[in-house]
Amino acid sequence: MLVSAILTKARSTWMRMTYPFQGFGRGVSIHYSCELRRSVAHRIVIADCVYIAPEVWLSVPDPAVAGPPSVILKKGCKIGRRCMISAKNRVCLEEDVLLGPSVLITDHNHEFSNPKVPIHSQGLTPGGTVRVERNCWLGHGAAVIANSGELVIGRNSVIGANTVITRSVPPCSVVAGNPARVIKRYDPNSGQWIGPAGLSASWEKSPH
Numbered sequence: 592m593l594v595s596a597i598l599t600k601a602r603s604t605w606m607r608m609t610y611p612f613q614g615f616g617r618g619v620s621i622h623y624s625c626e627l628r629r630s631v632a633h634r635i636v637i638a639d640c641v642y643i644a645p646e647v648w649l650s651v652p653d654p655a656v657a658g659p660p661s662v663i664l665k666k667g668c669k670i671g672r673r674c675m676i677s678a679k680n681r682v683c684l685e686e687d688v689l690l691g692p693s694v695l696i697t698d699h700n701h702e703f704s705n706p707k708v709p710i711h712s713q714g715l716t717p718g719g720t721v722r723v724e725r726n727c728w729l730g731h732g733a734a735v736i737a738n739s740g741e742l743v744i745g746r747n748s749v750i751g752a753n754t755v756i757t758r759s760v761p762p763c764s765v766v767a768g769n770p771a772r773v774i775k776r777y778d779p780n781s782g783q784w785i786g787p788a789g790l791s792a793s794w795e796k797s798p799h
Contacts (some may be wrong), residue, residue: 598623612637613660622647634661634678643670644692650677652699652715671731679718685725691752695734696721698742724762730754747777 602623607615610632616639621627624645627635631651641664643649651661661678664670667687674690676682679699684690699718703710719737724746729735732753735742744750745762755769763777765784778785 595623606632614638616641616666619643625649633657636660636663638664638666638668640666641668641670644672644674646673647671648675648677650675652677652679665725678721679715681720681722683720683722685723685727685746687726688723689728691729691731691733693732694729695736696723696729697735698737700736700738724748 599620599622603619603621606612606621606627607619610629612632612635614636616637618640619637620641621643622645625643626648631649634651635649647670649662659681661681662676663681663683665684665686665688668684669689670676671690671692671694673692674694675696677697677699682696682698698721700716701710702713702716705713716738719740719742721735721737721742723729723735723744726746727744727748727750729750730752733750733756734754735744735750735756738757741759742756743759744756745760745764747762748760748764748766750756750760751765751767753769754767754771756766756771760766760771761773761776763779764773765775766772767774775784775786777783
């Protein structure tokens with residue numbers, strides 16, 4: 592444990608000093624086993640007190656493209672073991688977002704429209720963007736995939752283990768399953784969590 596802590600501290604300090612991040616805050620901890628290449632750092636912002644656990648992969652598929660950041664991790668985000676964030680356009684985690692182990696967040700996909708060409712040779716779809724608002728928790732194995740447009744997970748929401756999210760989620764929701772369903776929402780007027788009656792139906796019909 593001591594050796595791991597020393598290696599993690601050393602790597603975090605080294606990355607702060609040598610990687611060309613668009614932003615790198617104070618109190619950042621990036622485990623030494625993470626895959627975060629120097630060639631993509633100019634497309635990444637990591638704010639204060641972000642924790643990145645072992646074997647996390649932060650990927651920018653086309654790092655040669657200049658422009659605004661593709662991966663934004665705001666203050667206090669905690670990224671669990673073996674998570675993958677792949678951002679061609681933009682993935683933003685707002686303050687205090689918590690990712691459990693093995694969460695996938697991506698704003699694009701592999702192109703596969705031409706069956707005569709190997710999928711790995713067809714490139715990537717245009718994709719969309721992802722914004723996970725403040726204080727959300729994504730459980731073990733959840734997948735968030737933006738095929739087009741802006742996908743937003745509203746503030747203070749909980750995404751259950753192994754849930755697949757392909758469209759926006761209302762704030763203060765508990766969402767689970769594949770296809771994903773709202774199973775509970777917080778009502779600020781009553782101060783209570785409300786069950787699915789009348790909630791999931793309206794969400795399923797919404798044009799997210």
